[in-house]
Amino acid sequence: MESKENGTNPVVQRLKEWNAAAVADVVEFRGETTVIVPRQHLLAVAEFLAGEPSLRFSFLSDLSPVDRFPLEPRFEVNYHLLSMEKRARLRLKVRLPGKDAVVHSVTPVWPTANWHEREAFDLFGIQFSGHPDLRRILMPDDWEGYPLRKDYPTEGYR
């Protein structure tokens, strides 16, 4: 089951030393570390993790939103980071309220986030401020609704 991190993970320690306010919570599950980041700190945390020479999380593997409807905060955006040099993975998680699902784009740090964020916008309706080209990517341009939201039916009429 999920457990609280016991403070031994060097990446988390390094992050806390840099800015304790940027780490809201840390979860360990099946050997994977998730750092929950308040959304106003996300871009700074991303810049730090990618640029810090002892960490070098220069590769963004994946960006996956999750809809927790009807719970609030409704959306979670998961960033799967990879450090090729240190052979380490880390998951950042940002929680967003359903009424105001906006988070800063991480494209300035990892350009690969461009399409990932477009997909998240397309399928979940999450807005990424500062994104260079935020438009639908998989669904047609005139599509109504966001298909991967939990209140969007799997079959039948929308």
Next chain:
Amino acid sequence: MDKLDSAKTERAVVTAAEPPAAQNVMVLNMGPQHPSTHGVLRVILELDGETVLKADPVIGYLHTGIEKSCEAKTYSQVITLTDRIDYLAPLSNNLGYCLAIEKLIGIEVPKRAQYARVLLTELTRIASHLVWLGTHAIDLGAMSVFLYSFREREEIMKIFEYVSGQRMMTSYFRIGGLALQPPPGWLDRVRRVIDSLPGHIDQYEDLLTNNHIWIGRTRGIGILSADDAIAMGVSGPLLRASGVAYDVRRAFPYSSYDEFDFNVPTQTAGDCYARYLVRLAEIRESIRIVRQAMPKVPPEGPFRAEVPGVIPPAREEMKTSIEGLIYHFKIFTEGFAPPAGEVYQAIESPRGELGVFVVSDGSPKPYRVKFRTPSFVNLQSLPRLAVGQLIADVVACIGTTDIVLGEVDR
């Protein structure tokens, strides 16, 4: 339908209305019906004469909502959907998903199944690279390689058919192990194919590697630097052709890959020719892995883990014990409920890092399944490859990114 079509055409108009970069700029639609786009990829090209000024891939024509469908299926039912994401490497997708669920529940897979999985996914890699080689060569006008590589690929497909009953949509890997006992004599068939392959690879190399036309069409075309590749999230042979020796099998070994001796081939040029060399070298490395795996797979022993209530009991047990019957009934009606939590499992598919992110809320259906497909991410680098090249070279660039549209759109 009319509405849909008009929306798609409007999109071209929107792009064309952006201020052109130079005088006499022409906007050309490449695809979605174009033989070299390998499916339904559309690329909007802005051209100055024959030179590409801007390339904008438009995707989504094959979007089938697989991730949404996953949320309405039990954990075991999702396996059949994974085949259909990357239809050229179904077993790799099966493996990525099964490993993710096994990690979520905490299942130890028997060694027999692990080695068989390694063997079959390496055969998948060979088959996928052969399809790539054949179709890429035919794009660039080398017809005969296509005929040869598909002949060899068919031999591998026959092995899949013999083992799982299906050529393509195998669904052979299941949570905890394999779907069926591998049939008797399957390793003899694998050996026969594997022994004939190196000679065939030499044959392809004779046809292409030193061929002046081939070199002219691929060398120095579509260069991707290592820094760009990492920034764009590119993985797999594309990344290794740019000089970054990152392979998930080596960096984060899964399914006993740490027990195998293999190289991670790299090139430094980062052009189409380098990507061709990397993929051919990978076929040879996969042959080495298969050769090592064959004696490791024991002929007898369990091919599925035993976890009551999660993994279906053997047929014999289901027919003879009441617990077996109950578990069988429960697994196939309501499924099983893993603990709440989230896992990310990455494997090295033929195209790069295939990541499976599964969120469980403790119910028998996955709360969210996300497939981080290498084609989707790699395709994003196409503008970097194509800008400044000629239209004919865009074909080579699309070819060497080796996209599968089913995987791009999911």
